[in-house]
Amino acid sequence: MSLAPESALVPPKAVVIEDDPEVAHLLLVILTQAGFDVRVAHDGPSGVEAVRSHEPVVTTVDVALPGFDGFEATRRIRSFSETYIVMVSALTAEADILGGFAAGADDYVGKPFRPRELRSRFMAGLRRPQRRVAHPSYAPPEPVRPARTPYAGPVEPVRPAPPTEPAPAPVAEPAAPVPAPRGGVEFAAEWIHFRGLDLNPGRGELVVDGAPVDLQPLEFDLLEILLYSGEQVRSAADLALSLRGETYRAGSPVLESDRLLVNQAMSSLLTRLGEHRPDPRWIELTPAGYRLVSP
Incomplete structure (x- = not known):
């Protein structure tokens, strides 16, 4: 949707x-x-x-x-x-x-x-349907009823007022700017774009150079995390925390089995993308972890 x-x-x-x-x-x-x-x-x-x-x-x-x-x-x-x-x-x-x-x-x-x-x-x-709620301090005014006045005979007819220029149409408030790309990553309506790699998180779709690519759910989540991270290096422990949805390290131990699982999934992801080469196109492996290739 x-x-x-x-x-x-x-x-x-x-x-x-x-x-x-x-x-x-x-x-x-x-x-x-x-x-x-x-x-x-x-x-x-x-x-x-x-x-x-x-x-x-x-x-x-x-x-x-x-x-x-x-x-x-x-x-x-x-x-x-x-x-x-x-x-x-x-x-x-x-x-x-x-x-x-x-x-x-x-x-x-x-x-x-x-x-x-x-x-x-x-x-x-x-x-969800929206409905406006009045502030508790607001009370609608009582309707004003005109006072009745006695008939005082015929009066001059009311002449119509001269035509006026139509009111200008309201100008829509400009939308907030789209967040600045991180490391060459561009965020569009439903898609994340990076050098011919297009990811749709809502539908779980990946398209590379116009062709769909099937990923395992864990591989898809790791790729999405890296795209959000830009050029920031993410270690296997960082990625394991992010897979849990965790933002903070405090009180969040990462087991060696978690790191191994992430490294295995990343290796599979790089294989599916054809990134096991000296000059990777999207994701590079560093001594500290994984990150997107710099522009």
């Missing part, structure tokens, strides 16, 4: 409220690739104001935010908006999850997360 906007001028809107720059960029990439016009805020107060002014369909909220936390941000957002709120947090205890739903969140995703899993949550938010 495509999340492409119905009109190129009016894409669905999203707001990311996240204080970690790397996580915020990843969420920006995922949402922009899915066709959203995205705004990013890095603290609670500015995040609430971004939702108020941007009127998004989907909003992601971190829990640990400067200013005030994500629970308070969610409560304030819910007081005036029906945006689909996905809380994205490293706090995954039952009390934290229940607290998120109690504050008004529609979904709760633990960090670390997998991009494809999170994209499916955004799809759910886009499909």
Whole structure:
């Protein structure tokens, strides 16, 4: 299913409220690739104001935010908006999850997360019908009824006013810029492009120089992670953590069997792409791990 906007001028809107720059960029990439016009805020107060002014369909909220936390941000957002709120947090205890739903969140995703899993949550938010909710402090005015006046005889007919120039058509708000390519990687509506290699994460498709290539699920996930990483070197341990959806190393041990599994899958991926050669086209092996070939 495509999340492409119905009109190129009016894409669905999203707001990311996240204080970690790397996580915020990843969420920006995922949402922009899915066709959203995205705004990013890095603290609670500015995040609430971004939702108020941007009127998004989907909003992601971190829990640990400067200013005030994500629970308070969610409560304030819910007081005036029906945006689909996905809380994205490293706090995954039952009390934290229940607290998120109690504050008004529609979904709760633990960090670390997998991009494809999170994209499916955004799809759910886009499909859900939206309805505008009035702020609690707002009350509609009472209708004003004109006072009855006694008849005072005939009056002069009302002459029509001279024609006026039609009001100019509203100009659509420009969409947020697409995230800058990383290491030559380009993010389009549903596809990730890199030197003739085209990946569609939503449909699980890989096309190389116009021809489809079949990958195992683990190989596909590793390739997607590397494309998101750009020129950053990713070790087998890093990739193992990312496969779990983990963003942080703290408290996340990687077993030797995990590294072996990643290295075996990467070797199979490189074989399928024909990359076992002195001058690889897409992915190169370094002493520290794997990375995309520099432009």
